[in-house]
Amino acid sequence: MEWLALSKLKNNCQSQVQAYYQRLRLTFSQCDLCGNAPQQHPLICSACLADLPLFKQIIIQGDLLNWPAVNRSLPNIHFDHLFCLSPYLAPFNHWLSQLKYQGRFEVASLFAALLAKKWQQTQLTSSVDLILSVPLHISKWQLRGYNQAHLIAKPFSQQLQLPYQGSALTRVKKNTSQVGQTGKQRRNNLANAFTLRQPLTNEVKHVVLVDDVLTTGSTASEISKLLKCTGVEKVTVVTVCLTLPK
Ligand SMILES: [Zn+2]
Structure with a gap:
């Protein structure tokens, strides 16, 4: 006692x-x-x-895939909606770098607050069953000590009062840097790179997948493919930044 x-x-x-x-x-x-x-x-x-240089969510109805230039630059994707806060511009690029490489964790809570506020304005919240985050391979996690996507996803889900499973996904395949690779090379490298620790329940139909940056969409697409093989019907990818096509 x-x-x-x-x-x-x-x-x-x-x-x-x-x-x-x-x-x-x-x-x-x-x-x-x-x-x-x-x-x-x-x-x-x-x-x-x-x-802040935020995307005008009202114009694109909360989905960057409604923007033809973005849609064209992301061929062969398996996710259904894309919600990003900002192009990869200052100050977001500096904050992302500080979070990822300098362990400045308070930046993640700012991202989560901004994402949640903008997300609520899109009125998509009611249909989401589960939030997941893009995992790191264990070797990278050990090196860095944390997963920046998880640090953003957790407070984001708390603010939206939506269920979050931080360890549902695992990255089983360690990949070399994807910088400079074509979309096809990235997709080949990422094939079977992710698994689910345990099956999602049948009720999970719409998943929100959180990451820090979306570039080619290959990683998010590979995870979306995996989720859809398990019965998920819709995947919305949420990231802080989008690297716009040149
Ligand atoms: Zn100021």
Whole structure:
């Protein structure tokens, strides 16, 4: 009993300390872009927030595949919808690099908040059954220590109050860098690169797949193909950035 009481006290103290540090960060932090005091999020002030180079979701009805230039540049894909926050431009490219290579995790919560806000405006939320994230191969995960897609997907799902399974997908095939490869080469390299740890339930018909960046769509497409073999009917890919076709 004593142990339980101590454990409860410790947990309460930890949450109070976390809340205290969160207030401190909000009070003393600076906007990443201009140095002014941030309001809604510790990383960015409202003026810079309004000036971010976001896609106009209303024009494309929350789906970049409705944009002919994007649709043409992504042939042979197996996902049905594409929801991205921004082209691969500043400040998103810098933030993505900081998250991926410098472990700046607070960037992931900003991405999740921005994605959730924009997603809610598309009114697609009600039809989603499950959120998944693109996994890293174990060797890459061990090297980096974390999966940036998971760090974005988890708070994104929490804000939308949708179920998330962070470890449902596994990357079983280690690939070399895909930079410079053609779409066909990428697809060949990615064939059978992913598996599901356990089958999804029959109720899962619409999956949202989260990643940091979408370039050729090969990775997301390979996972979508796998999911559709297991009974999933619709896959929506959600990423922070889209590398627009040249
Ligand atoms: Zn600012």
